[in-house]
Amino acid sequence: MNEIASERKFKFVNFIAKQRALALFLLIVVFCLAFSLILPKTFGTLDNFALILLNMSAESMILVAICLILISGEIDLSLGSIMVLGGILCGRFMILGHMPTVLAILLPLLISLVAGIINGIIVAKLNVVSFIATLATGMIYLGIAIMLAGTGWTDFPDPVFKALGQSKIFGLIQLPVVYMIVIIALFAFAIAKTRFFRQYYYIGGNTKAAVLSGINIDRMRVISFVISAFLGCMAGIVTAMRFNSAMPSVGAGVELRAVTAAVIGGVSFTGGTGTMVGAAMGALFVACLNNALMAIKLNANLQFSVTGLVLILAIVVDIIVSRKNK
Amino acid sequence: MGKIALEVKGIVKEFPGVRALKSVDFDIREGEIHALCGENGAGKSTLMHILAGVYKPEAGDIFLKGQKIEINNQKQAHDLGISIVYQERSLVEGLNVAENIYAARQPVKSLSVINWNKLYADSEKLLKSLDIEIDPKTMVSSLSPAMQQMVEIAKALSVDPKVLILDEPTATITEKEVGVLFKLLGQLKAKGIAIIYISHRLAEIFRIADRVTVFKDGEHVATSDVIDVDNDWLVSKMVGRDLTLKRLERDVDDDIVLEVKNFNSERFNNVSFVLKKGEILSFAGLAGAGRTEVMRALFGADKKTSGEVFVEGKKVDIRKTTDAINNSIGYLPEDRKAQGLFLSMAISNNIVSASMKKVSGIVNMDDKKAEHISKEYKEKLKIVTPSIKQLVVNLSGGNQQKVVIAKWLLVNPKIMIVDEPTRGVDVGAKAEIYEILRELTRQGTSIIMVSSDLPEVLSMSDRVYIMHNGRITGEMDGKEASEEYIIKYASGIMNQ
Numbered sequence: 001m002n003e004i005a006s007e008r009k010f011k012f013v014n015f016i017a018k019q020r021a022l023a024l025f026l027l028i029v030v031f032c033l034a035f036s037l038i039l040p041k042t043f044g045t046l047d048n049f050a051l052i053l054l055n056m057s058a059e060s061m062i063l064v065a066i067c068l069i070l071i072s073g074e075i076d077l078s079l080g081s082i083m084v085l086g087g088i089l090c091g092r093f094m095i096l097g098h099m100p101t102v103l104a105i106l107l108p109l110l111i112s113l114v115a116g117i118i119n120g121i122i123v124a125k126l127n128v129v130s131f132i133a134t135l136a137t138g139m140i141y142l143g144i145a146i147m148l149a150g151t152g153w154t155d156f157p158d159p160v161f162k163a164l165g166q167s168k169i170f171g172l173i174q175l176p177v178v179y180m181i182v183i184i185a186l187f188a189f190a191i192a193k194t195r196f197f198r199q200y201y202y203i204g205g206n207t208k209a210a211v212l213s214g215i216n217i218d219r220m221r222v223i224s225f226v227i228s229a230f231l232g233c234m235a236g237i238v239t240a241m242r243f244n245s246a247m248p249s250v251g252a253g254v255e256l257r258a259v260t261a262a263v264i265g266g267v268s269f270t271g272g273t274g275t276m277v278g279a280a281m282g283a284l285f286v287a288c289l290n291n292a293l294m295a296i297k298l299n300a301n302l303q304f305s306v307t308g309l310v311l312i313l314a315i316v317v318d319i320i321v322s323r324k325n326k
Numbered sequence: 327m328g329k330i331a332l333e334v335k336g337i338v339k340e341f342p343g344v345r346a347l348k349s350v351d352f353d354i355r356e357g358e359i360h361a362l363c364g365e366n367g368a369g370k371s372t373l374m375h376i377l378a379g380v381y382k383p384e385a386g387d388i389f390l391k392g393q394k395i396e397i398n399n400q401k402q403a404h405d406l407g408i409s410i411v412y413q414e415r416s417l418v419e420g421l422n423v424a425e426n427i428y429a430a431r432q433p434v435k436s437l438s439v440i441n442w443n444k445l446y447a448d449s450e451k452l453l454k455s456l457d458i459e460i461d462p463k464t465m466v467s468s469l470s471p472a473m474q475q476m477v478e479i480a481k482a483l484s485v486d487p488k489v490l491i492l493d494e495p496t497a498t499i500t501e502k503e504v505g506v507l508f509k510l511l512g513q514l515k516a517k518g519i520a521i522i523y524i525s526h527r528l529a530e531i532f533r534i535a536d537r538v539t540v541f542k543d544g545e546h547v548a549t550s551d552v553i554d555v556d557n558d559w560l561v562s563k564m565v566g567r568d569l570t571l572k573r574l575e576r577d578v579d580d581d582i583v584l585e586v587k588n589f590n591s592e593r594f595n596n597v598s599f600v601l602k603k604g605e606i607l608s609f610a611g612l613a614g615a616g617r618t619e620v621m622r623a624l625f626g627a628d629k630k631t632s633g634e635v636f637v638e639g640k641k642v643d644i645r646k647t648t649d650a651i652n653n654s655i656g657y658l659p660e661d662r663k664a665q666g667l668f669l670s671m672a673i674s675n676n677i678v679s680a681s682m683k684k685v686s687g688i689v690n691m692d693d694k695k696a697e698h699i700s701k702e703y704k705e706k707l708k709i710v711t712p713s714i715k716q717l718v719v720n721l722s723g724g725n726q727q728k729v730v731i732a733k734w735l736l737v738n739p740k741i742m743i744v745d746e747p748t749r750g751v752d753v754g755a756k757a758e759i760y761e762i763l764r765e766l767t768r769q770g771t772s773i774i775m776v777s778s779d780l781p782e783v784l785s786m787s788d789r790v791y792i793m794h795n796g797r798i799t800g801e802m803d804g805k806e807a808s809e810e811y812i813i814k815y816a817s818g819i820m821n822q
Contacts, residue, residue: 052351194438199430203419212378212416213403213429 073271080251086236091153116229120222165241204271270311328356337386724755
């Protein structure tokens with residue numbers, strides 16, 4: 001009798017360890033159902049769920065970038081700055097430079113590639129720890145952005161730009177949500193299924209062994225930072241589209257919120273483990289939680305504390321699971 | 327006799343300040359196991375890294391099947407059919423066996439999308455052909471060290487090599503698993519693969535190698551057919567002097583220093599034993615028998631579920647490592663790099679690290695005193711280093727081990743637990759470590775030695791306990807112990 005119980009317990013523990021994404025998804029479903037029953041008018045509406053998704057849409061691109069970088073065993077703290085820079089450049093090019101919309105979007109993206117290459121070279125070629133390297137470059141990028149922004153840009157002249165951020169499909173889902181789903185799906189596939197991206201697991205899991213397995217880790221690192229910067233810039237442009245404005249304040253703390261979501265979703269901070277889908281579920285859970293806290297009219301400042309609590313809980317669960325598995 | 331598969335001539339490799347290889351020659355034939363031995367720093371690993379494409383030699387030529395080749399990187403070495411099993415683990419714990427075997431070489435469909443079916447099928451076929459019974463979908467983190475070693479070998483063989491190099495493949499596996507490994511090497515040999523076998527364990531060389539080459543200080547000393555030479559020849563070539571392990575018969579007092587009663591945890595059952603004053607007490611057994619776990623629990627590093635400890639007749643309660651240290655118990659861990667040393671710190675800082683009180687005032691640390699003490703131990707233990715300010719990471723394995731020993735000598739415990747004290751240590755340093763341990767017992771320290779090295783157990787022990795599967799299965803006097811007896815008890819064939 002006892003043995004059967006312990007076997008069941010063991011399986012449950014295994015389930016949480018191996019199927020992190022699924023476990024979180026079930027938790028989200030239960031959570032949303034429960035709150036929808038409690039607050040059918042404020043929380044449990046279709047509009048509200050669309051809003052939850054919309055609110056996480058831009059930052060989810062940062063999440064994708066962070067997820068990739070964390071798996072490779074690095075960190076990119078310049079993401080928030082690049083996000084700001086993306087939006088500001090876009091606004092400046094369009095409003096001051098009178099550029100056509102396409103160019104005003106493509107040019108910042110190109111510039112972000114340069115920022116990513118700089119990050120990558122400092123980390124991979126000069127062997128500066130990524131935490132410090134991107135902390136420094138982040139300040140540089142943010143400084144440039146603020147200098148170019150002045151007080152920021154509002155009211156973009158081209159209605160198409162605004163439409164790309166604010167149109168709804170089925171009269172419900174705003175376009176940034178669609179971008180989010182496409183990008184997460186794309187990278188979830190790439191990270192889980194392609195040989196190229198799976199190299200990051202070897203690099204993050206055992207760097208020396210990765211070198212000896214013939215992986216060009218320098219090149220792979222530069223590429224990861226370029227992808228990261230590109231996604232950061234996209235997040236900035238999408239945010240500009242959605243609010244029809246570009247402000248230097250939007251990027252504050254986004255990369256650490258993304259780390260929070262990724263770690264809740266089972267991505268290891270030390271590299272080598274985690275999945276994109278898990279990280280996305282982590283972000284979705286945090287988004288639902290914060291929305292529910294607003295709906296029950298909890299002091300908005302307490303959201304931080306609750307998110308912190310969830311992060312600690314997630315890590316404690318990890319520790320318990322790994323102990324039980326020993 | 328097979329054709330020559332790989333030959334190197336006049337290889338020179340220099341590092342800043344050191345000439346690691348001084349024009350060495352070496353060759354290996356098809357279907358041959360060629361053992362390469364020498365003390366740490368002899369240049370074996372350097373030659374390997376050259377063959378792997380990690381280092382580029384300053385001078386010298388490499389010939390593969392008579393053709394002159396250049397190896398510029400690891401991938402090129404793979405493509406040429408040279409594959410290496412490194413001493414360090416090269417596996418990623420968070421990935422499964424198949425993805426580790428085909429690391430970054432997974433079969434793909436179009437657009438780099440991995441063909442999982444083929445990946446698992448290939449891995450299964452490879453593992454089956456090597457008689458390794460592991461499901462390719464198993465996570466590497468859940469495998470034993472020995473099975474991980476097998477996966478490493480499967481990984482090396484997955485590129486279908488003509489030349490396979492193994493660097494200390496048995497360092498972390500047990501006697502029984504060594505048998506499995508050797509059977510596998512025999513099969514590979516029969517297939518015509520040339521195998522270079524690097525090992526500190528000389529007995530292994532006589533078991534499986536066809537030829538043996540000895541390096542010393544970056545130079546080629548001798549090459550011979552194994553059948554023509556013996557252990558003494560090998561040792562004398564390696565160290566330039568005679569170093570046979572001799573038993574030292576002696577009498578030990580009957581005073582009991584330590585008594586452990588009914589120790590239990592998830593990893594071991596009902597372990598009870600006594601340790602006498604000035605005794606060297608060995609714990610023999612296979613890896614995973616629970617020896618290290620018992621010692622860690624005794625030292626307070628791991629939890630026990632029940633059991634009592636008496637030090638000099640007095641019952642003590644050890645819950646954490648400081649309790650053990652306060653009761654004058656020292657512990658030299660199995661994995662010195664991970665658990666015993668601060669690699670990036672100076673020798674002197676390491677030596678005083680467990681005795682900070684001795685070298686500190688009320689607030690400040692007395693650096694002069696620490697240096698003075700460290701110098702003393704450097705001389706005493708013959709730690710080979712230009713300065714005690716040297717970082718430990720730059721020392722050879724044997725000297726690193728001496729630093730850990732010095733650290734505990736300074737604490738001066740009554741009871742010293744040493745776990746695999748000579749693993750990965752060369753022959754010369756081994757003898758010195760044995761002498762240090764014996765000297766310790768003369769000063770009244772009692773030693774518990776966990777060792778998987780049978781000659782070591784037989785020559786050093788006053789008494790031997792043998793563990794199997796978490797239980798003590800045998801106890802015998804050091805004089806009466808023999809390899810056969812220990813192996814029988816250790817493998818669970820015999821029970822007391």
